[in-house]
Amino acid sequence: MAAITALPPPPPIDDGCALFLDVDGTLLEFAPRPDEVEVPQQLREALAALHARLQGAVALVSGRSIAVLDILLAPPRLPASGLHGLERRHGRRIHHAPRAPEALDRVRSEAVRVAARHPGAVVEDKGAALALHWRAAPQAGGELQAFARAALPRLPGYRLQPGNDVIELRPAVRRGVRADKGAAILAFMQEPPFAGRRPVFAGDDITDEAGFAAVNSRGGISVLVGPPRESAAHFALAGTAEVHAWIGASA
Numbered sequence: 001m002a003a004i005t006a007l008p009p010p011p012p013i014d015d016g017c018a019l020f021l022d023v024d025g026t027l028l029e030f031a032p033r034p035d036e037v038e039v040p041q042q043l044r045e046a047l048a049a050l051h052a053r054l055q056g057a058v059a060l061v062s063g064r065s066i067a068v069l070d071i072l073l074a075p076p077r078l079p080a081s082g083l084h085g086l087e088r089r090h091g092r093r094i095h096h097a098p099r100a101p102e103a104l105d106r107v108r109s110e111a112v113r114v115a116a117r118h119p120g121a122v123v124e125d126k127g128a129a130l131a132l133h134w135r136a137a138p139q140a141g142g143e144l145q146a147f148a149r150a151a152l153p154r155l156p157g158y159r160l161q162p163g164n165d166v167i168e169l170r171p172a173v174r175r176g177v178r179a180d181k182g183a184a185i186l187a188f189m190q191e192p193p194f195a196g197r198r199p200v201f202a203g204d205d206i207t208d209e210a211g212f213a214a215v216n217s218r219g220g221i222s223v224l225v226g227p228p229r230e231s232a233a234h235f236a237l238a239g240t241a242e243v244h245a246w247i248g249a250s251a
C-alpha cells in the first residue's frame with residue numbers, strides 16, 4: 001500500500017463501467033447507531049438512474065446484511081453483497097452466508113451484558129456475524145475490542161473485522177472460499193451485465209481495501225472516501241456529499 005497524501009478525484013462514471021458501492025460512510029453519512037441512518041430520496045433516484053444507464057451493472061457491497069440493505073435503499077433492489085462478502089444476490093441467484101454456530105448465541109448474550117455497562121454501545125446481531133459498536137460510547141471501545149478478541153477462539157472459522165468505531169466477529173470463509181468484498185466484486189465481474197466492463201469501487205473503511213485491490217487488479221477505478229489514510233485506492237473523495245455529487249453527475 002502506498003501512503004496517501006492527495007489522491008485525485010475519480011473520473012466520471014461512463015457507460016463502460018460496472019459500479020460497486022460501499023454503503024455506510026460512502027453512500028450514507030454515519031449515525032450514532034446503525035438503525036439511525038438517513039437515506040436521501042435523491043440518492044435512491046440517482047442509484048436507480050445509474051442502474052438503468054449502466055444496464056444493471058450497479059451493486060452494493062456492504063458489511064450490512066442484504067436484508068437490511070433492501071430495507072434501507074430499495075427501491076431500487078440492486079444486486080448486492082452483504083456481510084463483507086459472505087452473502088451475495090444477483091437477480092434470483094442468492095448465495096447465503098454460513099449458518100451461525102451455536103457458540104455465537106452465548107457470545108452474543110455475553111456481549112450484550114458487556115455493552116449494557118456502557119450507555120450508547122450497541123450489539124448488532126447480523127445472523128452469522130456480530131458487530132460491537134461504540135460510536136455513541138467511545139469509552140466502551142477498549143472493552144468491546146478486548147471482548148471480541150477473547151471470544152474469537154470460541155468461534156472456529158471466525159475472524160475479527162475491524163471497522164469504523166466497530167469490531168465484528170464474522171466467518172472468514174464461505175464454503176471453504178475466502179469471503180471479502182474483493183472476492184464478491186470479482187464474482188460479480190464474471191457475470192453479465194458486469195462482465196467485460198471496467199470495475200469502479202468506492203468505499204471508506206478497512207473492509208473496503210479488499211475491494212480496492214480487486215478493482216485495481218482489473219484495471220479499474222478504486223475510490224477512497226473520507227480523510228487521507230494508507231490505502232490501495234488510486235482516487236479519493238472527501239465524503240458522502242462528494243460521492244453523491246459524483247454519482248449524481250453520472251446518473
Ligand SMILES: O=P(O)(O)OC[C@H]1O[C@H](O[C@H]2O[C@H](CO)[C@@H](O)[C@H](O)[C@H]2O)[C@H](O)[C@@H](O)[C@@H]1O
Nearest residue numbers: 023024030031032033034062063064135164166
Ligand atoms: O461496509 P459498509 O456498508 O460500510 O458497512 C460497515 C458497517 O456499517 C454499519 O456500521 C457503521 O455505520 C453505523 C451507522 O452510521 C455507525 O453507527 C457505525 O459506527 C459504523 O461502524 C453497520 O452497522 C455494520 O453492520 C456494517 O458492517
